[in-house]
Amino acid sequence: MSGDDEAGATVRMNMIQAINSAMDVMMARDPDVVVMGEDVGYFGGVFRATAGLQAKFGKTRVFDTPITEIGIIGVAIGMGAYGLRPVPEIQFADYIYPALDQLVSEAARLRYRSAADFTAPITVRSPYGGGIFGGQTHSQSPEGIFTHVSGIKTVIPSTPYDAKGLLISAIEDNDPVLFLEPKRIYNGPFDGHYDRPSKNWSAHPAGEVPEGHYRVELGKAATVRSGEALTILCYGTMVHVVSNTIEELGIDAEIIDLRTLVPLDIEAIETSVKKTGRCMIVHEATRTGGFGAELSALVQERCFYHLEAPIERVTGFDTPYPHSLEWAYFPGPVRITEALKKLLKD
Amino acid sequence: MSGDDEAGATVRMNMIQAINSAMDVMMARDPDVVVMGEDVGYFGGVFRATAGLQAKFGKTRVFDTPITEIGIIGVAIGMGAYGLRPVPEIQFADYIYPALDQLVSEAARLRYRSAADFTAPITVRSPYGGGIFGGQTHSQSPEGIFTHVSGIKTVIPSTPYDAKGLLISAIEDNDPVLFLEPKRIYNGPFDGHYDRPSKNWSAHPAGEVPEGHYRVELGKAATVRSGEALTILCYGTMVHVVSNTIEELGIDAEIIDLRTLVPLDIEAIETSVKKTGRCMIVHEATRTGGFGAELSALVQERCFYHLEAPIERVTGFDTPYPHSLEWAYFPGPVRITEALKKLLKD
Amino acid sequence: MDAPRANLPPLSLHVPEPKFRPGDEADFSDVDVPPAGSARRPDSAEPAANFHELAYTLIRVLDDAGQAVGPWNPRLDAQALRKMLRSMAMVRAFDERMFRAQRQGKTSFYMKSTGEEAIAVAATMALAADDMCFPSYRQQGILITRGYPLVTMMNQIYSNKGDPLQGRQLPIMYSAKDHGFFSISGNLATQYPQAVGWAMASAAKGDTRIAATWCGEGSTAEGDFHSALTFATVYRAPVILNVVNNQWAISSFSGFAGAEATTFAARAVGYGIAGLRVDGNDALAVYAATQWAAERARTNQGPTLIEHFTYRAEGHSTSDDPTAYRSAGEPNAWPLGDPVRRLKEHLIALGEWDEERHAAQDLELAEEVKRAQKEAEKNGILGHGMHQPFETMFEGVFEEMPWHLKEQSEQMIAERKAAGI
Amino acid sequence: MDAPRANLPPLSLHVPEPKFRPGDEADFSDVDVPPAGSARRPDSAEPAANFHELAYTLIRVLDDAGQAVGPWNPRLDAQALRKMLRSMAMVRAFDERMFRAQRQGKTSFYMKSTGEEAIAVAATMALAADDMCFPSYRQQGILITRGYPLVTMMNQIYSNKGDPLQGRQLPIMYSAKDHGFFSISGNLATQYPQAVGWAMASAAKGDTRIAATWCGEGSTAEGDFHSALTFATVYRAPVILNVVNNQWAISSFSGFAGAEATTFAARAVGYGIAGLRVDGNDALAVYAATQWAAERARTNQGPTLIEHFTYRAEGHSTSDDPTAYRSAGEPNAWPLGDPVRRLKEHLIALGEWDEERHAAQDLELAEEVKRAQKEAEKNGILGHGMHQPFETMFEGVFEEMPWHLKEQSEQMIAERKAAGI
Ligand SMILES: Cc1ncc(C[n+]2csc(CCOP(=O)(O)OP(=O)(O)O)c2C)c(N)n1
């Protein structure tokens, strides 16, 4: 995966540390990388993802910004046009909407409309998803809005190792990348049982992370588990919820962690579904028009004659994220189990 | 369809006139209806949709606004909270993005988050779609972004009759409605052949529109043509492109004009696809994550055992709308024909 | 990138830095505090262009001796002053208790308004009871001043069975239309254009009610703020636009919102809107400025922007530890003092209050809050089972539930049943 | 809704109305035009707070007799003045021709800048050749001044085979990095924060290049404008923020952007940014203000906002007929005159130009434009087949084409082949 001489020794990291390390490594290698966003400077970010970077690289390379997401992205685009490689943070993905016009009409369109005269090599980091009692405006999963937009890549890691390698690839990429961080698993892989003690990354193999530079290629999925009974497509927090549920139920599922939604690793998906003949899609975002719809459409277009049962979507419900009923909303083990029963029933 | 004593005599209208008439009728009936937007006042809108309304209802009910889509929607929400029923216009759907946060985080969420203490009974009108050489920023079809958002309805008419009846229903609805107007067919039904003389609405039966008040119910599709060979799901301009292509090819298709995307008329879809066993979806928006993906997912979930061939999507390509290659981009007769061949081949 | 031209000095980027960081001694001696009573009070019908200076000074009424002085003195009677003091002290007592409740794991989140109590309470008293408020998350004082039940506030904070918002919202994101309190949003500054829209609607209808809105100085950077001011000036909307400049936005000092270059009241000048800069820890100054702005709005003279200069004495929220980014000494060194103490001393100076009564009132308020808390906890606390029925999750997305939500609701119930939970 | 309270007068909504509508006689005698030379010229290093008055006046250099007067006189030599005049006249000739080309069906869209030529041309001359411009759609004068080939501009307008933007963009939405001209967006004001970001990057890198941006007065209402000014003031970005107040935004007069209450230069005051209000039809005033702002930016004194007060002499675009919403007499009654004529008269007054040479130059420019047009039309006009190859549609969405675009590209080719087209 790594394929890089500069990866160096591996150490234990949680996902926040891995993300921090990716920026640290890239800032040291490339003087054009700058980090910006609300509270990312002296304080190091409300989730501490940028901790220590300002002290190390100085205020002109790591700085706090005014609270205007339009401005954060607009300014980052201008910096990118100058020749820098900005890594703006949007404090919560729920607050990306004010910047949507700059992201969609500008960052995503700049290369095309100028025939590559100007480009926007920016990586927008943002914590997303629920499971932390954040209420409606600290829990959303807006990836489905961006995957519909031509010209922007969407990346979602599920482990510290991938988070660092993917973030490095995203920063090095010459196109705008939306890098969504599943905040529920910043500190440890979440098995979906909110009422059990939480785990940290120390026991997980992908919590072992090289200290130096390595890449995880964008556009490549990971097969988390090989199996024959069905294919499960998932990403982010859901990779762990699905894996754990499958293990508990003892089902021989093939679990694919998409890692990049656009561009998608269609080959991995197609190969797997053609093998298993059944497909389940799991995401936390609301159902209607979520990325699961696209996955379902693609799978049936490409694997129609191999499908033995309808593709199942297990997703967040089509409501805002309800504060107190968070765990009934969350597509956790109960809902995945029921969907599996349905999908495997004949 | 009308079911209303106040519908009155019918006259010939094009779609702009029908939309204008809907606002005119509603403003006369309900003193709380106000119309606002860039250039909608004295001038009557860049497409003339609001022509004559300011002269008739006065400047406090029909007024020009500053050029800030955030403000137009934010102010409309506040007016709605007061008790008015605002009908803001966004000049082109491509310019809706700056207002996305107010639409998604505010209008769509207000009823839920306040447990109906406050609501946002606003109807956002906006011309959308291509086919008029408008380039990338006067041609987009952003419905797929909004259909993913819980709490907002999305309505797209395809005829003058429906446009008026649906717009009246939208204005009377107590939830926020995005009312997207297919600008390519404002003046006449477009058959998809850009190089043939354009038609106007005078020859079309749905160009016959009651002068008074009537409703076309939200959430109900229309069967434009009954048939047995396959089901075609479409809306807006594509209804006419599809109808004409089907007629030219002499295929016995069942054509369903969805009219409302959220809430969707799932019954009409399910019944039809179960009957025909084949399904094609046509829209102008980009393919990945478009509303077609949701339709495809729903159809395969509900009609899996009836499907005789993979569901086909004919959509805009995953690029920005290219100015000079507009007619190669547009999912017109050529692409629909090829997709039909594929879908009907066995 | 080309090399810099040799004959020109290199450019450099200015990145603001607050004066004090952890470990530094806080010294605010350079903060310009004009004497109480020194700002002129124009007629509320005067054109905004005539009093730009009020955007650059501090309107203050209470002097260091606890006297109310100068043209902005609202001359409130003692009863009104005592009500004001009581409401402010109640806000503080409520904040203390709920902060602790969060720490005890009874809910997920809380936000105090310590040091900023005057801004919400005094402004509310200067408004009519049916004027509509569009607050940010730090104006719980509005509800308390208007007599909204403490128990109901707590029910919301606990997301319990008694929560009027049915457990759907983050704690403190109240909504209370019958108390003229608009539903709080998690997204900053969105309420600003909404307030302007409400005010425009009221004006369009020939109503007499006006709107008031609040946002933090950090939030003024959002595009919504600008849209709101633009609409407000264009249509002369009857609205009061409050900017609570408590100098911090989470860990970012006000320099990142533009405070190094000018005041926040000066934003008003840029739009030709009336702008007042007020000592936000002086309840009488806040009252007087709001009263003036309300009069202006009610007589069709249009909007007023009021910057309330204050200091966020505690952390941003229960998720925040301010000693990680600012000097621990700041809250005490802050020269404008504590608004509760200042109003108390004024009442004492007037002979209308004394320390004993104040101490007794504090006890009484603490008791009242505690009683309310017990009452609220009967309805449950967050995560302990006494929540709304699961099906309510699907209600209220739309006025009528469409088929897909009905299906999802049924599915959820069936799945939970199948799983035996 | 409650009934208005009987004891209070009803509110009313103010909706702005321009002074003249179709049929009215236009009379601008109430427009305050201060004498040329009357505005003071502060040192470019002076704090912005010291010269607020410059945001409320009009900086003018050319007087009614065609003389350049006062402290803002840039004292350009005759050669520079003639180049300026030539560029402005070229913009006008180009606009005329391309407008006609659109009317002849050779392209889909065109936008003139008639009456506003000084704003782009003179500003560009006051900037260094490698300073980066972030224009709106009405600053074609930048490209022409910097010697960008007319034929290439026309190729873009025709979306033909020679179009450097490969037919992807609406006509006039040029992009020319090697001429310091940022890709124009269809979405208003988005370039404003981008310009500030570019300038911040230049400063962060210790470069010497600065950025300049332009938007219309109508576009100042967008949230992007506010974000840009906020970032610019916070980081003291080396950027010149131009607001072209041509008094109309399609059919909406500037009152809908807030012009009834104050100037657009006053926006700068609200942020503590240097603000200048300039006679936009006076090329020397535009030059001088830009030069001053550039000096300020280059010496790390931060941003300047310049309002160019001008008049949109023609329709908004080829899609617009202004006689539908404003008095037909406005363009002629407009008191600040025609920028080309005023500069011409200045050169004549200096004895450096005469009517004959001017007429000859106009002919020559018209010829040059015509020649360029012929040349460009060899590459095709819109909709006549000589477009980019179909596959190019899929290129450049990303740096490398992902599989789904490859598939779509192949699909398109196959489908067209199958259909025999
Ligand atoms: C659109 C948006 N962006 C970011 C945030 C995250 N956030 C919550 S509060 C806050 C700071 C606000 O500071 P200020 O406006 O000064 O208000 P204060 O907390 O001081 O009262 C931030 C950045 C948010 N809630 N919404």
Ligand SMILES: Cc1ncc(C[n+]2csc(CCOP(=O)(O)OP(=O)(O)O)c2C)c(N)n1
């Ligand atoms: C975000 C956005 N909203 C609306 C429009 C439609 N529109 C194009 S130009 C224009 C008027 C702009 O007026 P102004 O800023 O004064 O510039 P001018 O045309 O006078 O140069 C409008 C409303 C747009 N292009 N982008």
Ligand SMILES: [Mg+2]
């Ligand atoms: Mg603050």
Ligand SMILES: [Mg+2]
């Ligand atoms: Mg204009």
